[in-house]
Amino acid sequence: MSNKSPRPVECGHVPLQARNVSFAWEDTPLHWVPGDPFATHTINVLHMLLPAGERWFVHVYKQVLPLIRDERLRADVVGFIGQEAVHSQAHDEVLPHLRKLGLDPTPYTAQVDWFFEKLLGDRTLPPGRARRWWLLERVALIAAIEHYTAFLGDWVLNAGELDRRGADPTMLDLLRWHGAEEVEHRSVAFDLFLHVDGGYARRVRTWATAFTAIVFLWQRGARFFMANDPTLHEGRARLRDFHIAGRRGTLPTTGAMLRSVPRYLSRGYHPSQEGSTAQALAYLASSPAASAAEREGR
Amino acid sequence: MRTPGLRTAVAVAGAALLARRALRRRIEDSPLWPLPALDPPTSGRPRSRALRLLVTAHRTVADGVVQLRLAGERLPTWEPGAHLDVVLPSGLVRQYSLCGDPADTSSYTIAARLVAGGRGGSRELHEQVVEGMELEVRGPRNRFPLVAADSYVFVAGGIGITPILPMLRAVPDGVEWRLLYCGRTRASMPFLTELAGDERVTVVAEDTDGRPDLGALPVPAGAAVYCCGPEGLTAAVEERFPAVRLERFAPLADTGEDRPFELELRRSGRTLTVAADTSVLAAVRAELPDTPYSCAQGFCGTCQQRVLEGEVAHRDELLTDTERADSMLICVSRARSGRLVLDM
Numbered sequence: 001m002s003n004k005s006p007r008p009v010e011c012g013h014v015p016l017q018a019r020n021v022s023f024a025w026e027d028t029p030l031h032w033v034p035g036d037p038f039a040t041h042t043i044n045v046l047h048m049l050l051p052a053g054e055r056w057f058v059h060v061y062k063q064v065l066p067l068i069r070d071e072r073l074r075a076d077v078v079g080f081i082g083q084e085a086v087h088s089q090a091h092d093e094v095l096p097h098l099r100k101l102g103l104d105p106t107p108y109t110a111q112v113d114w115f116f117e118k119l120l121g122d123r124t125l126p127p128g129r130a131r132r133w134w135l136l137e138r139v140a141l142i143a144a145i146e147h148y149t150a151f152l153g154d155w156v157l158n159a160g161e162l163d164r165r166g167a168d169p170t171m172l173d174l175l176r177w178h179g180a181e182e183v184e185h186r187s188v189a190f191d192l193f194l195h196v197d198g199g200y201a202r203r204v205r206t207w208a209t210a211f212t213a214i215v216f217l218w219q220r221g222a223r224f225f226m227a228n229d230p231t232l233h234e235g236r237a238r239l240r241d242f243h244i245a246g247r248r249g250t251l252p253t254t255g256a257m258l259r260s261v262p263r264y265l266s267r268g269y270h271p272s273q274e275g276s277t278a279q280a281l282a283y284l285a286s287s288p289a290a291s292a293a294e295r296e297g298r
Numbered sequence: 299m300r301t302p303g304l305r306t307a308v309a310v311a312g313a314a315l316l317a318r319r320a321l322r323r324r325i326e327d328s329p330l331w332p333l334p335a336l337d338p339p340t341s342g343r344p345r346s347r348a349l350r351l352l353v354t355a356h357r358t359v360a361d362g363v364v365q366l367r368l369a370g371e372r373l374p375t376w377e378p379g380a381h382l383d384v385v386l387p388s389g390l391v392r393q394y395s396l397c398g399d400p401a402d403t404s405s406y407t408i409a410a411r412l413v414a415g416g417r418g419g420s421r422e423l424h425e426q427v428v429e430g431m432e433l434e435v436r437g438p439r440n441r442f443p444l445v446a447a448d449s450y451v452f453v454a455g456g457i458g459i460t461p462i463l464p465m466l467r468a469v470p471d472g473v474e475w476r477l478l479y480c481g482r483t484r485a486s487m488p489f490l491t492e493l494a495g496d497e498r499v500t501v502v503a504e505d506t507d508g509r510p511d512l513g514a515l516p517v518p519a520g521a522a523v524y525c526c527g528p529e530g531l532t533a534a535v536e537e538r539f540p541a542v543r544l545e546r547f548a549p550l551a552d553t554g555e556d557r558p559f560e561l562e563l564r565r566s567g568r569t570l571t572v573a574a575d576t577s578v579l580a581a582v583r584a585e586l587p588d589t590p591y592s593c594a595q596g597f598c599g600t601c602q603q604r605v606l607e608g609e610v611a612h613r614d615e616l617l618t619d620t621e622r623a624d625s626m627l628i629c630v631s632r633a634r635s636g637r638l639v640l641d642m
Binding site for chain 1: 330336345347370389434436590591600615
């Protein structure tokens with residue numbers, strides 16, 4: 001039951017290219033959404049998941065290059081790999097700063113490292129069918145995860161409430177530069193999945209795995225940060241706080257998250273129907289970090 | 299329908315309640331149960347991180363030379379010979395050798411000469427950077443490390459004294475060293491007062507003493523020779539002491555011509571020639587089209603490959619010194635000598 005019919009709705013093709021950004025964290029406070037440790041830490045979970053997660057994307061995609069028979073898709077995947085590699089490095093650089101502020105994320109990140117490097121790693125498989133099956137399974141997992149990174153990218157580009165609450169400008173630039181690149185390359189992972197396999201059963205199966213893993217790791221990360229924040233007494237993360245933050249606009253709403261589920265599972269789904277490339281490129285043109293990288297020609 | 303469910307429902311609800319209580323107790327005991335941790339962890343140890351440092355001193359220490367003190371907290375440590383990448387206000391990135399005390403983790407000291415007709419970086423550092431300003435830096439990184447040797451000979455030309463200065467202090471007691479410090483005029487040579495009175499230092503100023511005589515420099519057997527200075531001086535020293543360790547002012551990419559070299563790909567059993575105007579990556583892709591790469595500018599790290607033999611001229615801005623010992627980014631780096639062997 002393969003599903004290769006959906007066509008992109010936007011046809012303007014943007015060549016993907018990694019941007020060599022850098023961020024200095026000295027001035028960023030622990031609660032960079034002022035007075036809102038829960039929203040801060042829920043978003044901070046990204047810094048713990050993405051370094052290992054996006055390194056894993058790169059690791060998997062390096063292996064899938066020989067399976068690509070379409071030159072344009074290959075160019076997209078090549079650009080995608082570089083963007084993901086830089087995302088992973090950029091989020092990794094936040095972690096020493098959190099440690100300096102008294103919130104050492106290592107107990108949690110070491111588990112995320114295990115999750116991506118061992119559990120989802122190459123495994124001890126002989127060359128041949130089993131290896132190929134596991135590679136395709138991971139390509140499909142990445143396509144499902146990218147549905148959510150594009151969703152979050154689109155959310156953060158439009159999260160005006162964070163600006164109104166005076167969130168730290170460096171952190172906002174990191175999140176929006178990253179979010180904009182996720183929106184920019186949102187179709188690549190899904191197109192690659194369609195190109196190498198595209199089976200609907202696999203799409204559903206890997207979506208369920210990815211969604212469960214994301215929810216499990218995210219709530220656990222938020223609880224870890226709230227419990228270990230040195231400035232909070234008995235800090236806790238509750239589901240109720242998430243609904244409240246969503247209504248306030250400092251996190252995505254629960255409804256929007258749930259509505260994105262059937263969209264990915266619909267047979268007519270294509271990522272180009274989500275988010276706006278024009279908005280992403282407009283942000284990248286004005287982002288302090290991305291435009292500094294542009295100026296240096298790097 | 300008889301009440302098939304009632305007893306079952308009670309049993310299921312009871313079991314669920316028990317399970318929930320057990321799970322909750324387990325999580326309270328150890329909140330990150332049950333995932334194992336990777337040992338050693340990989341995340342949270344970035345290769346380098348950008349630092350925003352405060353310029354707390356900006357003073358002229360010789361004709362056309364300014365010295366800057368950049369203050370921060372718990373700065374990464376460095377070894378003599380290391381440099382910083384400094385992001386200037388315009389966005390230009392320039393490298394400056396660290397010339398302060400490696401034990402000081404609250405500030406970095408750099409010095410720079412104003413280059414007339416240079417690429418603009420030194421003018422900006424002299425004229426637009428002022429005390430109280432914040433500068434973004436990356437590093438430190440060391441491409442010019444001090445290796446253990448029986449004795450040392452240092453040759454510095456003008457501002458080339460900056461990486462040498464911390465080396466002099468780091469040479470262990472009892473190990474002999476000599477420094478030949480040349481410049482145009484004494485007034486233009488920084489740090490003369492700090493070096494004055496040491497009989498191991500020979501100062502040669504061109505306007506009074508003429509050109510330095512490298513032939514007269516005594517170099518004992520087993521000595522390591524270090525040189526940092528303008529192109530003319532480094533070339534002269536390299537001619538006389540081919541084993542010299544050099545630090546050039548301009549990055550290698552801007553000096554010296556790219557030369558063709560032989561490249562062996564050992565695992566796939568191929569040998570090819572990398573022409574002067576192509577990158578290793580382009581040459582390899584012609585043979586192995588599925589070679590991973592992405593940015594092609596030396597920052598994303600996708601094309602990193604293991605080096606089995608040959609010396610590499612590293613031109614990337616990503617790899618750490620340890621990674622550079624046995625790998626390279628094939629998109630920008632080349633062979634230093636005539637041959638390179640990669641594990642691919």
